[in-house]
Amino acid sequence: MxxxxxxxxxxxxxxxxxxxxxxxxxxxxxxxxxxxxxxxxxxxxxxxxxxxxxxxxxxxxxxxxxxxxxxxxxxxxxxxxxxxxxxxxxxxxxxxxxxxxxxxxxxxxxxxxxxxxxxxxxxxxxxxxxxxxxxxxxxxxxxxxxxxxxxxxxxxxxxxxxxxxxxxxxxxxxxxxxxxxxxxxxxxxxxxxxxxxxxxxxxxxxxxxxxxxxxxxxxxxxxxxxxxxxxxxxxRIFETQGYMLEGDITPEAVAKNWHAITDATGQEELQDAFAQTRKYALRAAKAKGGTLDW
The missing domain is CATH 3.40.50.720 (NAD(P)-binding Rossmann-like Domain)
Incomplete structure (x- = not known):
């Protein structure tokens, strides 16, 4: 009790x-x-x-x-x-x-x-x-x-x-x-x-x-x-996996890929603000063929 x-x-x-x-x-x-x-x-x-x-x-x-x-x-x-x-x-x-x-x-x-x-x-x-x-x-x-x-x-x-x-x-x-x-x-x-x-x-x-x-x-x-x-x-508050724009980072590219950006597949809870920052930075590093010690 x-x-x-x-x-x-x-x-x-x-x-x-x-x-x-x-x-x-x-x-x-x-x-x-x-x-x-x-x-x-x-x-x-x-x-x-x-x-x-x-x-x-x-x-x-x-x-x-x-x-x-x-x-x-x-x-x-x-x-x-x-x-x-x-x-x-x-x-x-x-x-x-x-x-x-x-x-x-x-x-x-x-x-x-x-x-x-x-x-x-x-x-x-x-x-x-x-x-x-x-x-x-x-x-x-x-x-x-x-x-x-x-x-x-x-x-x-x-x-x-x-x-x-x-x-x-x-x-x-x-x-x-x-x-x-x-x-x-x-x-x-x-x-x-x-x-x-x-x-x-x-x-x-x-x-x-x-x-x-x-x-x-x-x-x-x-x-x-x-x-x-x-x-x-x-x-609960979730964030979609999102979609990374490579090269053409413009409002038009955001509009064109809006469906992928808002796709709920694989969405997750993030535990703090830096979890979001890490997510974005690591993805960008990987896209450029590199890594981050983070």
């Missing part, structure tokens, strides 16, 4: 919806939980304590690094460690790109991207010193696939994947595992966007079990877990 006894977890945006579900799920399996929310975090703390668990509330605005630092300091003062961070806090300011102000674009990026970065940056030295950490970033289908009227939200949510990829690489030696959740859930953020019948099926409680696995001791790293209504799937 997956348990979190003696583990300390922070869940941002945990006053309602997905965050509340994650916080309750962690507490039910033994974790001590910091319930972060600008709204009613205390009611979730009360639920956890009524069930015999341990929790504390903190109202940090995740886009404010100083407030986040205070939250981490209070958690350390109370429990002396932080094992799990679930970045869940978020807001919406939907409009088409033509009608959106850059202030609204910037605010979404500040909350979702900078908010996640602030929290990760604050817990990073704690987790490194412990030699243990589990982090979840929250993306969205809007970030992975796009959604009309959500250019700000989609851009910020797509950024979660890039942040995960780098933190996974940098955290590996210190046993810090970093994953991304891409949920579809009935929450305050989606209640006006989805039909009633769908909302009834897409309850947060159907998603939290996947998150609990991601932050467990034996959970994976660098995984995009998509989830909704009890279905869990892995989203």
């Amino acid at each position: 997956i348990r979190f006894d003696d583990r300390v977890a922070i869940v941002t945006g945990a006053g309602a919806g997905l965050g509340r579900s994650h916080a309750l799920g962690l507490a039910a399996r033994g974790a001590q939980v910091v319930v972060n929310d600008l709204g009613d975090a205390q009611s979730v703390v009360a639920e956890i304590e009524a069930a015999g668990g341990a929790a504390m509330a903190h109202s940090a605005d995740v886009s404010d690094a100083d407030q986040v630092a205070d939250m981490i300091a209070q958690a350390m003062d109370r429990w002396g460690r932080i094992d799990i961070l679930i970045n869940n806090a978020g807001i919406l300011r939907d409009k088409t790109f033509a009608k959106m102000t850059l202030d609204d674009f910037r605010k979404i990026v500040d909350v979702h991207l900078m908010g996640s970065a602030n929290c990760c940056h604050a817990v990073w030295p704690v987790m490194r010193a412990q030699g243990y950490g589990r982090i979840v970033l929250t993306s969205s289908g809007s970030g992975l696939y796009g959604n009309f009227g959500q250019s700000n939200y989609g851009a910020a949510k797509a950024a979660m994947v890039g942040l995960m990829n780098v933190l996974h690489l940098e955290g590996a030696r210190d046993n810090i595992r970093v994953n991304t959740l891409a949920p579809t859930a009935a929450t305050q953020m989606t209640e006006n966007l989805l039909p009633e019948a769908a909302l009834a099926l897409l309850q947060p409680e159907t998603i939290t079990p996947g998150v609990l696995y991601l932050v467990s001791e034996d959970g994976p790293s660098r995984t995009i877990l998509s989830a909704g209504a009890g279905t869990f799937a892995q989203t």
